[in-house]
Amino acid sequence: MRAVVFENYEQFPSLTDVPKPEPGPGEVLLRVAGAGACHSDVSVYRHFKEGQPGAQKPPFVLGHENSGWVEALGEGVSGRVEVGAAYLVYGPIGCGHCRKCARGQDTYCENAATMPYLATGLGRDGGMAEYMTAPAHHLVPLGDADPVAAAPLSDAGLTPYHAIKQALPHLAGGGRNALVIGLGGLGQIGVQILRALTGATVIATDVKPEALARARENGAVTVAGGARQVEEIREITGGRGVDAAFDFVGVTPTIAAAAASMAQGGRLTVVGIGGGTHEFSFFTTPYESYVTNTYWGTVEDLWEVVDLYRAGQISPDVERFGMEDALEAYRRLEAGEVSGRAVVVPGQK
Template structure:
């Protein structure tokens, strides 16, 4: 089968023929990929940012946002059958450790993360686990929902955590309206009555944000922090959802957070440099956010199938994977890039 494989860090992946995966364990599931999301994390993988944390051995297949159709199942699989349309939670888990029992399965003690620490889904087929599979309506197109498997639940997970802080009369800043941010805008509208303020350096992204229901849009032109402060009476927002968190955006996000408010760090790539006295004197919180749980993805798919969350995508054939990665890196993708295998 064809797969997008990373052979060396700081070099582009290659598209090559590799052996198709098969079932070996009782809970194994092989999925025929119908759509694979292209994520900024894929760029960070290539840049070696994940090498130490993942411990992955090169070469391997990247891609961690995957949906498709069940192709083969192990002997103990009962929740899906061959032919079912599925979206895959990005971390197949053990379901037995304390984190899994607590519903905090992205912190499973024995998890895998295909596309990060093992072969991922930028390929024609992917080996996963029954525990990662969520069965979808047969009419759902995998290439329409694939990016919800990571970008979607990452945004949803952050909004779900922040929602109790966002009753009517509050303000939430969405910092970045790209692949994750445009999903965050929609989930925010579905789960709270807060006033949303979307900040982005792209006028096109802000136009999309307005179409998706943002109450205010602010161009990141150097004066955006002051503009947000002006919109909030000089106080800042109760919550800032930072979907960028690099190139200075992470500092802006903290500056846009009011006293007693919370800065949710969702994007990554740079350090946050905040004097500790600024944290204690204002009691502002900095909260990390790692993907989301299996249940988060189940709930998000309910919103998606109800039409309350829609992915804006740009689709590429698998053979154009390098073009998709380059377009993402250059900011040419509106919403989310999706790879579609030629045989899907």
């Protein structure tokens, strides 16, 4: 079968033929409907070096945002998994035995350092292929919803959802304001989730006019990046600042802009893994506000994301590529030429 393979560190992936996988005990075989191309993939093959924390040993098939139809069941799989039905795949894979994994928090597995991989498509063969395997208990049913458009939800939907869900107490009540910085695949869905879950005014900011226009279509008040960015955000809030900010970029300037936009008692969640840093000062930090971070989300969160998707409350902006154009999807992603999310569709010519 055809697959996009991470062959070696600091090397662009290859499109090649690999053996069709077989499901092991507790696993299922899926015919892939769609696989999202993520900037995390770019970090895997472009930036990580051997032995670096977070680096995953090659070779393996990329793709950690996956959906598909169950084709076969591995040993011991029965019950709710239906052959032929469409499912979204929860990517993180923990040890399955620690307290975090018992709560569906595989991303925070207490034994992650002993695991041979982080997730499907991150150390273990992923979904940038015609077929993939996944643990049966990591499947979320999609019903009759479009599985191709759903594929990015397993990261680009799950990650902002988890961050926003943790911040909901800060957005409860009238007159609240939320800030979204970075309107790529995650930020655009983040705007939709905030509109679906809260009554807050959603302020969205980016440097790309087309990204700002898309956010306005989804109900956000937009501010262009630039010298007056923070000033304009504060003007929208009547000078008080935002109650919750979500930085989907994570570089030092975006974290600084978010921090400067905060109200007293606010919560700033850095979601983007841009490597930025934040400097604390008692005299400039709003009282009882704090900076935190989140990583991916839980299995329970993903079920709730799918509920929003099936109800029509969130809709990923998807650009589809056939398997033979998968490498072009990654080239365009690296060049910043993809708006929304690039999804590789093996069945598309």
